[in-house]
Amino acid sequence: MKNIVIVGGSKGIGSAILLQQLETNIVYNISRNAPAITHPNLKHFAVDVLQDSLPDIESVDTLIYCPGSINLKPIASLSIDDFRNDFEINVIGAVKTIQKYLPVLKKGTDPSIILFSTVAAKLGMPFHASIATAKAGVEGLVKSLGAELASVVRINAIAPTITETSLSANILRNDRMKENMVERHPMKGYLKPEEVANMVNFLISENAKSISGQVFEMDYGIVTFKI
Numbered sequence: 001m002k003n004i005v006i007v008g009g010s011k012g013i014g015s016a017i018l019l020q021q022l023e024t025n026i027v028y029n030i031s032r033n034a035p036a037i038t039h040p041n042l043k044h045f046a047v048d049v050l051q052d053s054l055p056d057i058e059s060v061d062t063l064i065y066c067p068g069s070i071n072l073k074p075i076a077s078l079s080i081d082d083f084r085n086d087f088e089i090n091v092i093g094a095v096k097t098i099q100k101y102l103p104v105l106k107k108g109t110d111p112s113i114i115l116f117s118t119v120a121a122k123l124g125m126p127f128h129a130s131i132a133t134a135k136a137g138v139e140g141l142v143k144s145l146g147a148e149l150a151s152v153v154r155i156n157a158i159a160p161t162i163t164e165t166s167l168s169a170n171i172l173r174n175d176r177m178k179e180n181m182v183e184r185h186p187m188k189g190y191l192k193p194e195e196v197a198n199m200v201n202f203l204i205s206e207n208a209k210s211i212s213g214q215v216f217e218m219d220y221g222i223v224t225f226k227i
């Protein structure tokens with residue numbers, strides 16, 4: 001049984017990860033709102049990762065940081081504060097969490113960290129200037145810490161395409177928008193949070209012990225293929 005800390009397990013991708021890991025592991029969830037379920041293996045801390053101190057947790061094997069943003073505007077409409085806020089929640093929150101739990105993580109079993117990027121860090125997409133900049137920071141963090149923490153702690157990121165969560169609800173708000181989104185992807189689809197949770201499950205497992213410092217596109221072909 002692993003001790004897994006999830007920042008952002010109350011909804012979205014983090015919630016799918018939490019539900020999947022709960023049956024066989026102890027899960028410590030950190031978010032402002034509680035997850036919808038209670039479970040003997042789940043402990044929730046009501047914490048705003050940017051405002052509050054993070055709770056002390058004695059034993060941590062896996063750290064998963066989910067908070068992020070989708071803030072799509074033309075550059076002329078993006079304020080400097082938009083850039084700062086996106087950098088804060090995507091990068092600084094992750095750095096704060098890693099710094100807090102690294103000492104205990106280093107003593108864990110096959111310790112690893114998962115962060116989230118986006119396809120827009122690799123594929124130039126209009127109106128993504130702020131989020132692409134912040135997620136490029138996440139990818140840099142993964143590369144640098146992968147080297148710094150080898151051979152003790154593994155760190156990887158997943159860069160999903162659009163995933164059906166509350167964060168993307170506005171982009172998938174009706175059937176026509178959903179159909180357009182399916183058509184935009186060469187592999188004709190977009191992600192469900194459970195698909196991302198399955199990838200996390202692999203990356204935090206012993207089976208991925210050779211893998212660190214990597215960013216995995218889960219992209220239904222949108223970055224990888226031009227058909």
Ligand SMILES: NC(=O)c1ccc[n+]([C@@H]2O[C@H](COP(=O)([O-])OP(=O)(O)OC[C@H]3O[C@@H](n4cnc5c(N)ncnc54)[C@H](OP(=O)(O)O)[C@@H]3O)[C@@H](O)[C@H]2O)c1
Nearest residue numbers: 008010011012013031032033048049068116162163165167
């Ligand atoms: N959904 C997509 O289409 C998509 C695409 C590409 C990349 N991503 C990336 O994938 C990751 C997960 O996305 P998602 O769609 O699952 O997001 P989501 O549905 O908005 O969930 C985010 C989670 O983070 C928590 N959170 C947010 N701000 C927080 C704060 N200040 N303190 C503590 N917890 C906080 C939220 O909980 P509370 O609100 O309860 O605090 C929630 O549990 C993000 O990094 C996102 O950028 C998502």
